[in-house]
Amino acid sequence: MxxxxxxxxxxxxxxxxxxxxxxxxxxxxxxxxxxxxxxxxxxxxxxxxxxxxxxxxxxxxxxxxxxxxxxxxxxLFELAPDGYLVTNCQGKIHKANLAAAALFAVPLVNLVNKPLIVFVEPADRPQFQARLANPEGLPDWEMMITQRQASSRAVAIATATIKGTRGQKTAILWSLRDIGRHKQMVQALNTAQTDLEHQIEARTAELSEAHDHLERSQRLDSLGTLASELAHDLRNAIGPLVTATDLLMLPKYDLAESAYPLVQMMKSSARRSTDLIDQLLMFVRGTEGTRVPLALGHALGEVVTIIRSTVPQTISVQSRLNDNDLAWVEAEPTPVHQVLMNLCLNACHAMTAGGTLSVAAETRQLDQGDPQLPAADPPGRYGVATVADTGCGIAPDIMERIFDPFFTTKAAGMGTGLGLATAFRIVQNHGGFMRVESQVGVGTQFEVFLPAIAAPATAAPAIGRSGKA
Ligand SMILES: Nc1ncnc2c1ncn2[C@@H]1O[C@H](COP(=O)(O)OP(=O)(O)OP(=O)(O)O)[C@@H](O)[C@H]1O
Ligand SMILES: [Mg+2]
Structure with a gap:
């Protein structure tokens, strides 16, 4: 009631x-x-x-x-993303949530009543004991936990004391955060950053190379214009001189016997001058004729035949030309022969005390990032002609200038300094590039790269002329 x-x-x-x-x-x-x-x-x-x-x-x-x-x-406790455990003051687990069970890789029921220390890696156990004795007094720390049938993993630990009604310590609350993944991500980020730095470095180097290349081309262009005007004026001035010396030697002018050598000298000087003009014009014009399939192997073979008959005995000539890979390219035969001839003559001039001239032809695949491939050129297959010598080598301080027109280390009147400039221009006009490696006192190797084509079905030796370096 x-x-x-x-x-x-x-x-x-x-x-x-x-x-x-x-x-x-x-x-x-x-x-x-x-x-x-x-x-x-x-x-x-x-x-x-x-x-x-x-x-x-x-x-x-x-x-x-x-x-x-x-x-x-x-x-919240059971489904929290971090692992939570409640242990007694001796470290025996009373309660655990799902995340903790997942961290230890054991079923939740198997965690309860187990001493927590069995999941701690032996090396971390002294620190664990210290934390057990003083859950509040120590800063957060990391420890390695062992997982059943798996490698150990790093967790960040924070602890708090659970107090009874009279303020006495009754239990310890453990929060465990899996930082293995975080650590992996930091590592991956660091690797990605290093990769990025390398890429930036490589790209900067490529850009600077492309810039140098562009500068050289611009220099060649402006010098080309100048040279073309000069060649035109010189041709007009020397033309009559050549004709006059030819005429002077006709009987009707009754030239004194003693004057013949002088007129001959005038004539050969005038001829040398017109040769020089021809070279200048070749340099200026570069290439503008018809391109045909050309085997660099055949072209090198022809150049070597001429060189063999002209170089002194002290120079031996070795050619590595393979019928199975003749390095076919599409090119104008005459200018390409001139390039190869210039390189071979330079090589011979560098071996004043004798040595070995080696030539080779082959096809090479250059993929993106290949150190042989300049930044400005596309990856792909290239026909490569190599001309190497065991001569004096090129000093590093002049290496930058050897492709400049009129740069020569030869004595006055012995070289025009147009050989490599012309070669560079011809190769560039064919969509190719050149590489040079040299060591003073050891020798030099030039490589000419031209975009490769498949060997024609009926591959006949290319016919070409030689040029002068
Ligand atoms: N194989 C080589 N060994 C050493 N130095 C070389 C070699 N090839 C070129 N050089 C250097 O590069 C310079 C420029 O060469 P380039 O062919 O343009 O002109 P040159 O040979 O001096 O003159 P020219 O070609 O008219 O005879 C040479 O004077 C020389 O110093
Ligand atoms: Mg030369």
Missing amino acids: GISQQIEAVYQRALLLRQRATTSPVEPALLDEALRELYFVLEELQATDSDLQTQNQRLLDTQQQLDSERQRYRT
Whole structure:
């Protein structure tokens, strides 16, 4: 029976009493007073009861809130992305969440009641014991945990003490964060950064090479214009001289015998000058004729035949030309022969005390990033002609200038300095490039790269002429 029902029952009983009192000789006034007091008491009781009911309801509400909060925290604990464990003060696991079980790679039920230390790598156990003794006093730290049937992994640890109602230490809360992946990512990032730095370095080097290349081409272009005007004027000036010397030697001019050598000298000087003009023009024009399939192997073979008959005995000539790979390219035969002849003559001039001239032809595949491939040139197959000598070599300080027109180290009148400049221009016009390696006192190797083509079905030796370096 509820308290209000009880009060009601008391009240009814009191009324009954009063009825009986009025029928007996009891003093009714006194009874009335007693009844009033009783009534007040009952009313107070009723008020208290309603207060109690309100409080009771509040308590019930609070209880419900607490239950749902507890449920929420349980879910948060169980499903938290980091591992959470509660151990007693000796390190025995009381509670664990799913992430912790995943970190240790064991089913959740197998974690409970196990000493946590069994999952700690032996090397980290002294530190673990220190943390167990003093969970709050140590900064966060990393330790390696062992995983069943797997390699150990790094976790970041933070601990907190769980205290009882009197403030005594009752348990320890462990938070474990898997930082193995984080470490891997940091490592991957570092590797990517190093790669990027290398790429930037390589790209910068390529750009600077391309810039040098462009500068050289521009220099050649402006010198080319100048040379072309010069050649035109010189041809006009020397033409009559050549004709006049030829005419002077005709009988009708009755030239004195003693004057013949002088006129001959004039004539050969004039011829040398026109030769020089021809070379200048060749340099300026580069190539503008018809391109045909040309085997660099055949072209080198022809140049070597001419060279063999002209070089002194002190120079031996070796050619490595393979019928199976003649290095076919599409090119104008005459200028390409001139390039090869220039290189061979330079090589022979560099071997004043004798040595070996070696030539070779082959096809090479140059992929992107190949150190042989200049930044400005496309990857692909190239026909390569190599001319190497065991001569004086090229000093590093002049290496930059050897392709400049009119740059020569030969004595005045012995070289024009146009040989390599012309070769460079011809090769460039054919979509190719040249490489040079040299060591002073050891020798020099020039390589000519021209875009390769497949060998024609009926491959006949190319016919070409030689030029002068
Ligand atoms: N194989 C080589 N060995 C050493 N130095 C070389 C070689 N090839 C070229 N050189 C250097 O490069 C310079 C320029 O060569 P280039 O062929 O342009 O002109 P040159 O040979 O001096 O003159 P020309 O070609 O008119 O005879 C040469 O004077 C020489 O110093
Ligand atoms: Mg030369």
